[in-house]
Amino acid sequence: MRSEIPSGLRHTREAPGLVLIRRSREPSPHTLSARLVCGSVSSPFPAMKARRLLTMLTQELGYAVVRHEGSHRRLTAPGRPDLTFAFHDGVEVGGVAVRRILVKQVGLSETEALEVIRRA
Secondary structure, eight states, rough: OOOOOTTTTEEEEEEEEEEEEEEEEOOOOOHHHHHHHTTSOOOOSSOHHHHHHHHHHHHOOOOOEEEEEEEEEEEETTEEEEEEOOOTTOOOOOHHHHHIIIIIISSOHHHHHHHHHOOO
C-alpha cells in the first residue's frame, strides 16, 4: 500500500524496490541564469529575423561575409573582431541573443548597440 506523499516532498527511485523521499529544494541560482540565457526574462533588445541582424552587421557596422557554408557565415570588419554568424535567414533571433552578438561579440556598449538597432 502506497502512503500519501506530504506536500513539498517528492519521491525518486534510486534502486529497484527502494523508494527514497527527499525534500524539494528552492530553485538554484543556475535556474535564473538559465532563464536569462533562454530569454524568459525581458530584454531591452528586440527580437528580429536573422536576415535583418545580418543586414545590420554588414551595412551599419561594416562587416563583410568572407566565407559561407550552409547557415554558417564568417564575417570580418576592419578594427572589429571576426564573427561566425550561424543562423538561417528566416529564424527569429531573441533579444538576449541580439544583445550577446552586438555587445559581447562585436564589443559595442549597450547604448551604442541600441542606437545601431534604432538606425537600421
